[in-house]
Amino acid sequence: MxxxxxxxxxxxxxxxxxxxxxxxxxxxxxxxxxxxxxxxxxxxxxxxxxxxxxxxxxxxxxxxxxxxxxxxxxxxxxxxxxxxxxxxxxxxxxxxxxxxxxxxxxxxxxxxxxxxxxxxxxxxxxxxxxxxxxxxxxxxxxxxxxxxxxxxxxxxxxxxxxxxxxxxxxxxxxxxxxxxxxxxxxxxxxxxxxxxxxxxxxxxxxxxxKLGEQKKKERQLREEKLAEQERERLRKEREEKSLKYKSLKQIRQETEKAEKSDYESSSHDSVSLSAVQLKQKVMQVYQLTRTYLQKYSPVLAAVAILLAIILRVTSIKKISLRDKLRETLLMAMKVTYL
Incomplete structure (x- = not known):
């Protein structure tokens, strides 16, 4: 010191x-x-x-x-x-x-x-x-x-x-x-x-x-058992996650398939409905026309005869007018050449 x-x-x-x-x-x-x-x-x-x-x-x-x-x-x-x-x-x-x-x-x-x-x-x-x-x-x-x-x-x-x-x-x-x-x-x-x-x-x-070694061995066995249980738990957890993933994927596929089927069915029903509606419209027009014709057929017949006479007279007049015009043109040509 x-x-x-x-x-x-x-x-x-x-x-x-x-x-x-x-x-x-x-x-x-x-x-x-x-x-x-x-x-x-x-x-x-x-x-x-x-x-x-x-x-x-x-x-x-x-x-x-x-x-x-x-x-x-x-x-x-x-x-x-x-x-x-x-x-x-x-x-x-x-x-x-x-x-x-x-x-x-x-x-x-x-x-x-x-x-x-x-x-x-x-x-x-x-x-x-x-x-x-x-x-x-x-x-x-x-x-x-x-x-x-x-x-x-x-x-x-x-x-x-x-x-x-x-x-x-x-x-x-x-x-x-x-x-x-x-x-x-x-x-x-x-x-x-x-x-x-x-x-x-x-x-x-x-x-x-000896007791200490036995306790150590028992402790090691417990630890190994716990480790095995943990590994098993993780394995099951992975399997559950895999199953959940597959289930979700399957559900999604089935949902998409159902939606597609519903869409196609809806489209077919829509087309079928349109055809039925068109047929119904045609039948309605036919019925109305038929009823109208039955009710007003005499009048319509008279109108048709009258219309035919008018068209005939008009046609004759047109022909006479054409003939007169032709004669006039011929005379004019004669005068010209003289």
Whole structure:
């Protein structure tokens, strides 16, 4: 760390952050202890800060880190998304472990409560580290292999660390054989009880895995069934649309055919009607003419005789007139030649 602060300021910040934490005001407490923790490493390395206060600051920071990264649903989000992503990235980069190794000579020298809390944060936040499979188990194994258990017997944090590694981390990674090997050699575990506990855990895990696989298979079958039902529904829908189209087309054709038939029938009826009407008119004229002739035939006969006499007289007169004209012309010609 490049920055540092006097012990009095860090002590005051720690007390305020602890008070806010106890009052569950995490939104205010965490930023304060995060800043104090960043400053504490450099101050401790330079000798400005006592180890006791330094450890308290780091412990409070790690305690809150796990809480703010995995808050309860009732608490809601404590961090902004970008801040949460940055903290997860720091876990993956092993930033805290690197800083602790700078402050202390080795893993063996890191206070066990600090070491346990750091690994607890990794385990608690394992769902945030799914993009890095096996990462949590690797962190535990790295620490476990560097601890001298014989020199730290009867430590409560060491017991918790070993239990979490054997009964949680390794089983979740399905490393049952490695878990048995740890039980066989670790002085913190009672061999008989630990093996029985592990065997029961493995039995439950296998049952849960089998049940999970069965549920997964059932879910896949349901999804396939739903997909098949959806395909069948779409097929029927296409068929119905096709039938509707054909029906509409057929109805349209039948309608056009009926309209054409009606038109032709109407035209024929119209022609037939006109012929009938004409025939009726002719018959009416014939009847009128017949009636008229029967009633006025004597008069019409007299008129006809009179008309014939007149035409005859006129014709005779025309002939006499022509003869007289011819005689006159002949005489004129004679006089001319004389």
């Amino acid at each position: 490049e920055s540092s602060a006097p012990e009095s300021i860090l002590a005051a910040d720690y007390k305020l952050a602890l008070k806010l934490f106890m009052n569950k005001e995490f939104e205010r407490s965490f930023p304060l202890i995060k800043k104090a923790s960043d400053l504490a490493y450099n101050s401790f390395n330079k000798g400005y800060l006592e180890e006791e206060l330094f450890v308290k600051i780091v412990v409070l920071y790690l305690t809150q880190l796990g809480l703010v990264l995995t808050p309860r649903e009732s608490q809601g989000a404590i961090l902004l998304k970008k801040d949460k992503q940055r903290l997860v990235a720091e876990l993956v980069e092993e930033r805290v472990m690197k800083e602790l190794l700078t402050a202390f000579d080795s893993v063996q020298d890191i206070p066990l409560n600090v070491l346990y809390l750091l690994l607890l944060v990794y385990y608690t936040c394992r769902d945030l580290l799914v993009d890095h499979p096996g990462f949590v188990a690797q962190q535990f194994e790295h620490v476990y292999l560097q601890i001298d258990f014989e020199s730290k017997l009867d430590d409560v944090y060491m017991k918790r660390l070993v239990d979490m590694y054997v009964f949680n981390v390794l089983p979740e990674s399905e490393q049952w054989r490695k878990a048995r090997d740890v039980i066989e050699t670790n002085p913190y575990l009672d061999r008989t009880d630990a093996l029985a506990r592990l065997e029961e855990a493995e039995k439950i895990a296998k049952q849960e895995k």
